[in-house]
Amino acid sequence: MNRLANFYSEREHYLLGWGFILILMLAWETLPRLVALPRGLTLFFTTPTRVVEAFYQLIVENKIQHHLYVSSIEFLFGLALAIAVGLPLGLIAGRSKIIDAMVDPYVTVLNATPDLSFCHFLSFGLVSACGQRS
């Protein structure tokens, strides 16, 4: 008993953290087995095992790799561009009071605005790119 208590107190941090996630997963998995969900909800309900199964299927059938690849390229390209523009601009603004004052309104406003609102403009009419009808 003592050894068990020791084992627990040594790893309490991880046991509690992972235990909580595990319990949530179990609850999610067993919920539809314990109570009958309303018919409307069963259509849109899933369980962790089915998610894992679907994920496995997607990988085996090679259906997700391409999308992952495309997203990664887009992400890396955008990040590189952000670094290429933002880093020099920040350096210059930090060095010069005048540039700082001139750049400041743009940074403040664009930083506060959800960038997503430019989505329709940036995608130039590729409607599906912004969520609707996708």
Next chain:
Amino acid sequence: MELRAFYQQHYRAILGTVSVLAFIVIWESLLTFVIPLNPFFFTKPSLIAIAFKEQVIHGALWRDLAVSSRAFLWGFSLAILFGIPIGAFMGWRKRAEYTLDPFLTALYASPLVALAPLMIVVFGVGLLAKAMLVFLLSVFPFIFNTFAGVRSTDRLLINVVRSFGGKEKDLYLKVIFPSTLPYIAAGARIALGRGLVGIIVGEFYAASEGIGFAISRFGDTYKLPEMFAGILVLMIGAVVMTEGMRKLEALLAPWKTSQESR
């Protein structure tokens, strides 16, 4: 000489205005004199101004704004209501932190806007789905900032209150809450930005009214000046709220603002 002193005092505001005006003038004149304007792909400030005026007078934009604000306020209030107690609990009880931290960190780090379609499927098109999306996105800054605030409470102050016979209630009200408040205000500013994203995404996906829907509808029908008028409204709202939050932060914790960046 006076002019020089005036410039020295307000050079930031002057230069900022000049650079914004220059940008607008260049944009306008480029599309008026140099490049022929293709209204399907681009627009210019004068057209946006006209559309903006039109929208403001006829009021379609106000209705959209009201619809979006309602969903936003619901979600944001719920985030405050849940986020602060959870964060305080996590900061005060070590086991609560151990238990909740990995789970909440994982959620905070993942782009929850991806859940927008699910929210709409579960809660339907309308206020509830949008409010839930805003809640989901903006609750985490409240949780983690309150947590950090409670954590950073001065041990010495707590011990002083205890040794002078203070009760648990006094600890919370006189020490922990005041010292956590600036953290919460900083969290609120982050939550604000995330909440706005939530509203916009929710309305891009499925909505029949709201500012995000207006932007998306005008975008889809190639009414670019109107679309930019919508974006302008959103911008003004976002800047007013963010800067207001920053002012509030400075008010609550004047000693902190100088070291904090954007």
